[in-house]
Amino acid sequence: MPPLLSRIDHVGVAVRDLDAAVAFYETTFGMRKVHEEVNEEQGVREAMMAVGDGPDRVQLLAPVSDASPIARFLERSGEGVQQVAYAVDDVRAAADDLRAKGLRLLYDEPRRGTAGSQVNFVHPKDAGGVLVELVQAARP
Amino acid sequence: MPPLLSRIDHVGVAVRDLDAAVAFYETTFGMRKVHEEVNEEQGVREAMMAVGDGPDRVQLLAPVSDASPIARFLERSGEGVQQVAYAVDDVRAAADDLRAKGLRLLYDEPRRGTAGSQVNFVHPKDAGGVLVELVQAARP
Ligand SMILES: [Co+2]
Ligand SMILES: [Co+2]
Numbered sequence: 001m002p003p004l005l006s007r008i009d010h011v012g013v014a015v016r017d018l019d020a021a022v023a024f025y026e027t028t029f030g031m032r033k034v035h036e037e038v039n040e041e042q043g044v045r046e047a048m049m050a051v052g053d054g055p056d057r058v059q060l061l062a063p064v065s066d067a068s069p070i071a072r073f074l075e076r077s078g079e080g081v082q083q084v085a086y087a088v089d090d091v092r093a094a095a096d097d098l099r100a101k102g103l104r105l106l107y108d109e110p111r112r113g114t115a116g117s118q119v120n121f122v123h124p125k126d127a128g129g130v131l132v133e134l135v136q137a138a139r140p
Numbered sequence: 141m142p143p144l145l146s147r148i149d150h151v152g153v154a155v156r157d158l159d160a161a162v163a164f165y166e167t168t169f170g171m172r173k174v175h176e177e178v179n180e181e182q183g184v185r186e187a188m189m190a191v192g193d194g195p196d197r198v199q200l201l202a203p204v205s206d207a208s209p210i211a212r213f214l215e216r217s218g219e220g221v222q223q224v225a226y227a228v229d230d231v232r233a234a235a236d237d238l239r240a241k242g243l244r245l246l247y248d249e250p251r252r253g254t255a256g257s258q259v260n261f262v263h264p265k266d267a268g269g270v271l272v273e274l275v276q277a278a279r280p
Binding site: 003004005006007009011013014015021024027028029030031051052053054056058077078079080081084086087098101103124127128129130132 | 142143144145146147148153154155161164166168169170191192193194196198199201202217218219220221224226227235238241243264267270272
């Protein structure tokens with residue numbers, strides 16, 4: 001059986017100003033912006049920053065409305081790491097597996113994540129204070 | 141020129157009880173413990189958990205004294221993501237590069253990290269609220 005979580009897909013960082021954060025990660029850390037989009041459902045404008053030449057990404061997340069989870073996170077905790085996302089083969093199966101182990105997922109059904117991916121989240125209270133995202137990549 | 145940061149080496153998570161956290165990550169997320177040690181200098185007992193079959197790791201960090209940075213983190217923020225660690229070829233060169241860009245590093249000289257690695261940290265106030273660790277692996 002393949003492992004439930006195959007790799008760290010990205011680390012999500014809450015930022016106040018997306019353009020400033022992208023410029024900082026480019027200039028200071030030498031990362032490249034490989035994707036940017038607005039996800040209205042999640043209330044965020046976000047950019048994917050490539051770490052080195054491999055598949056690792058830092059996801060910079062800025063709120064587009066006060067109701068966004070990122071706006072609430074910034075208000076409570078300030079800028080910083082907001083989520084850790086793991087790649088899964090099948091987000092429904094992974095969510096069901098974790099529910100069967102007693103964890104609460106944020107959504108009954110997967111929602112649209114970055115670049116056509118499907119995502120769900122484990123409630124941080126059920127995962128040692130970490131907001132764990134499950135990401136199933138879009139089929140090419 | 142190779143990129144300054146070559147990959148996400150690990151995500152570090154502060155936990156109160158290391159053994160309980162290892163068991164949780166094994167049972168719930170299917171990760172494998174591939175290393176465990178006490179780092180007296182950092183005041184932590186820590187375990188490296190492998191994500192899938194690749195090189196990605198979650199570092200679980202529990203304090204061994206009240207003076208540990210992890211103890212202070214737990215007191216201030218509770219359990220959760222405490223650091224994001226990037227692999228670098230040369231930790232001294234990477235630290236010098238970031239200092240030249242105006243960032244403050246926690247140490248003048250690299251210190252001993254996990255498994256004989258050499259590490260330094262960017263001050264979170266200079267990196268958008270993220271405690272950024274630079275990790276140069278031990279030479280084999
Ligand atoms: Co994400
Ligand atoms: Co570390």
